[in-house]
Amino acid sequence: MSLRSSAIDTTTALKNTSGVLTLRDSGYLSREPSVISIDSSSAASEAAPIQTPTVYNGILQRKEGSIVAKKSRDPAVQLTDARTLPNQAMLSDAARASVTAAEYAIQAAFQAKLQSVKNVEWENHVDNTAPSLNFTFVSDFVLGEGVYRPEADAHVGCETCRPNMGQNIGCEYPRLCACLEYAAVDENRLQPGDQARYVQYQKDQEDDGYLADSHGLPKRFPYQRSKDPQVPSTLMKFYLESRYPIYECNLNCNCGPICKSRVVQKGRRVPLVIFKTANERGWGVYCKEQLVKGEFIDTYIGEVLTNEATGRREMLSAEDRASYLYSLDKFIGDDPDNDLTNETCYVVDGQYMGGPTRFINHSCEPNCRQYTVSYNKHDLRIYDLAFFAVEDIPPRTELTFDYMDKDEEEEEIVRKKREKDAADPKNHDKRPCNCGARKCRGYLWE
Numbered sequence: 313m314s315l316r317s318s319a320i321d322t323t324t325a326l327k328n329t330s331g332v333l334t335l336r337d338s339g340y341l342s343r344e345p346s347v348i349s350i351d352s353s354s355a356a357s358e359a360a361p362i363q364t365p366t367v368y369n370g371i372l373q374r375k376e377g378s379i380v381a382k383k384s385r386d387p388a389v390q391l392t393d394a395r396t397l398p399n400q401a402m403l404s405d406a407a408r409a410s411v412t413a414a415e416y417a418i419q420a421a422f423q424a425k426l427q428s429v430k431n432v433e434w435e436n437h438v439d440n441t442a443p444s445l446n447f448t449f450v451s452d453f454v455l456g457e458g459v460y461r462p463e464a465d466a467h468v469g470c471e472t473c474r475p476n477m478g479q480n481i482g483c484e485y486p487r488l489c490a491c492l493e494y495a496a497v498d499e500n501r502l503q504p505g506d507q508a509r510y511v512q513y514q515k516d517q518e519d520d521g522y523l524a525d526s527h528g529l530p531k532r533f534p535y536q537r538s539k540d541p542q543v544p545s546t547l548m549k550f551y552l553e554s555r556y557p558i559y560e561c562n563l564n565c566n567c568g569p570i571c572k573s574r575v576v577q578k579g580r581r582v583p584l585v586i587f588k589t590a591n592e593r594g595w596g597v598y599c600k601e602q603l604v605k606g607e608f609i610d611t612y613i614g615e616v617l618t619n620e621a622t623g624r625r626e627m628l629s630a631e632d633r634a635s636y637l638y639s640l641d642k643f644i645g646d647d648p649d650n651d652l653t654n655e656t657c658y659v660v661d662g663q664y665m666g667g668p669t670r671f672i673n674h675s676c677e678p679n680c681r682q683y684t685v686s687y688n689k690h691d692l693r694i695y696d697l698a699f700f701a702v703e704d705i706p707p708r709t710e711l712t713f714d715y716m717d718k719d720e721e722e723e724e725i726v727r728k729k730r731e732k733d734a735a736d737p738k739n740h741d742k743r744p745c746n747c748g749a750r751k752c753r754g755y756l757w758e
């Protein structure tokens with residue numbers, strides 16, 4: 313599971329059936345001016361199929377929160393062919409105008425957007441820009457058309473567990489807790505009587521992967537009490553070092569809210585800052601406080617799209633644009649019905665909607681990693697993408713993760729491969745990586 317090398321155009325013009333051009337956001341305050349153009353002939357036709365606008369000759373006015381295209385009756389208003397914009401007169405006006413006022417307005421507008429997000433600030437010590445206004449902070453996944461997710465009250469919870477259990481480690485029934493049905497087996501706690509069952513489990517794993525039946529075998533709880541009194545809990549070493557999915561207890565579990573198997577679901581508690589990087593990586597994120605190894609940071613959220621909807625967005629995108637796409641492909645191959653494939657799995661798009669983690673940059677030697685966290689073991693399509701610190705991270709250190717989620721390699725091996733890749737002309741169109749790590753692979757995506 314990795315961040316996809318894909319790009320989405322930031323154009324947000326949507327034309328609804330009433331012929332009104334609606335901006336999904338305050339795009340007209342955008343730092344990068346966008347030319348919005350519609351074909352005036354197709355605008356008149358209610359019944360015409362929605363198509364990408366091409367040319368606009370007329371006036372734009374603000375109406376009930378939308379930008380509306382309107383032809384002027386004033387003969388003094390000259391028609392402008394939008395295909396030739398910006399024209400020479402506009403360019404010379406722009407060259408003379410001060411941009412300071414616009415920059416302040418954009419900064420203030422972004423600051424206003426941030427008000428809705430607890431414990432997140434932004435700063436820029438590099439230039440006067442602010443992050444794109446064409447982005448809305450949300451607090452959960454926003455399901456796109458054709459995306460289905462069972463309601464939280466339909467999740468299967470652990471019934472054997474008693475209220476207020478699990479204060480130390482988890483539900484305290486490592487063999488029986490229903491939530492741990494697919495959790496990693498704890499080989500250290502196998503009893504002699506488990507042997508035959510364990511051999512069968514290993515065979516099942518070949519076919520069923522993460523969904524192999526491990527009922528009755530001792531399982532690993534995901535979290536442990538932290539040594540730092542400021543940090544409630546940290547991810548267990550096994551999970552931190554593996555890519556095994558983490559199963560947390562849910563709304564329907566008997567164990568109650570203080571069970572230790574509830575961390576990611578309680579949300580971010582650390583203060584984050586979105587900041588402008590100085591080396592062509594756009595915006596990045598740091599935490600104002602010290603993070604300890606295994607500490608939960610936040611989840612990656614955004615619009616959850618079908619693969620077709622993602623493909624449509626990708627068609628419109630420019631190749632060199634930043635990518636915010638995350639495929640939810642963790643359980644491909646484990647689905648007993650084989651319905652889940654690269655073509656049918658959902659994709660999280662953080663470009664237009666998301667949280668502060670959508671600004672986290674890539675590093676080939678990262679200090680964070682993204683883990684699969686599920687509350688509904690029967691839903692293989694939607695789960696949380698949760699970031700944890702994989703080392704102690706001092707305050708104000710940029711947070712990074714590996715977009716390709718690669719295993720660590722020896723520096724010398726990486727160096728040789730990087731040099732070979734750099735010499736290969738077929739790599740010259742690839743996006744270069746500016747992470748600056750000693751083990752940098754040279755490119756963001758393969």
Ligand SMILES: C[S@@+](CC[C@H](N)C(=O)[O-])C[C@H]1O[C@@H](n2cnc3c(N)ncnc32)[C@H](O)[C@@H]1O
Pocket residue numbers: 592593594595596633634635636670671672673674675744745746747756
């Ligand atoms: C998920 S976004 C991260 C936030 C982004 N920097 C921004 O300003 O919105 C991913 C994009 O950030 C840029 N990026 C992230 N890490 C980078 C790196 N190590 N080197 C170069 N560009 C990077 C690339 O444009 C990439 O497509």
